[in-house]
Amino acid sequence: MLKKTILGVFAFAAVALGGAMVQAAEEYPHTDQQDWSFAGIFGTYDQNQLRRGFQVYREVCSSCHGLEYISFRNLHEEGGPEYSEDQVRALAAEYTVADEMAEGGEREGVPADRWPNPFPSEQIAAEANGGKAPPDLSLMAKARGIHMDFPWWVFNYFTAYQEAGADYIYNLLTSYEEAPEGVEVAPGLHYNEYFSGHFIAMGPPLSDGIVSYADEATPETLEQYSLDVAAFLQWTADPHMVSRKSTGFLVILFLVALSVLMYLVKRRIWRDAH
Ligand code: HEC
Known part of the structure; x- marks a missing residue:
């Protein structure tokens, strides 16, 4: 009798859990978790990947997104892309930054300057992007995460999983699709399978071949660019x-x-x- 009751309770719990998981799976998109070099308790950033990711950010994303918390000189620091001091100085000098003290209110950038925001104000940024200002990306990898059903997230305590932000960004960038039949996408919005609500004001920023890597062995694909820029943004959020x-x-x-x-x-x- 007791055995039967216990079995019954287990069966009920299994069905309920299964039902909850199926329901949750319908509400949340599937996340493709990646093998990041910085995963686990001994993981470290792959310097070449950070450099490629920075290149993607600079050539593509930086026309809309700022990196408020990153100064040029951070790119030289240990554990990051580690560009040389001369490279950082030359890079900073390519930008013009606002400075009230300077003649004409502007001067050439120096390593201590923050990464310049592409838009002079949030309002102008929003106007240029169909009403939605592109958010700052410095802490984006900390601000976003992925959905995991119970009991899967429990394992995160044991595997020290903290790459959810990079996984989110990777999945977002690789999930632009044609809208399903019968779904209307308003002008200025784009269909993205991974984005919450699916309609995103950012058009697909990456596609195969748009960034040329110096290292010819690295594929120039949407997939690779997304991995690299996500790794770079993980670094900006957790240098x-x-x-x-x-x-x-x-x-x-x-x-x-x-x-x-x-x-x-x-x-x-x-x-x-x-
Ligand atoms: C043409 C401008 C433009 C470019 C280029 C661009 N973005 Fe965006 N991005 C936007 C806008 C606008 C939003 C706000 C979208 C929204 O909330 O609907 C956004 C939002 C985002 C978000 C936040 C999504 C969320 O969960 O809220 C991320 C992450 C992001 N962009 C990453 C990138 C990366 C990485 C690149 C470069 C590969 C890039 N963007 C290039 C305009 C741009």
């Missing part, structure tokens, strides 16, 4: 990840050693207390 992970590892190692030591001390102190 100190590499040093954070290695410090974290040392701290844990230290705590483990300390615990062993403390246990031995305790054994010694209590040795004669029977």
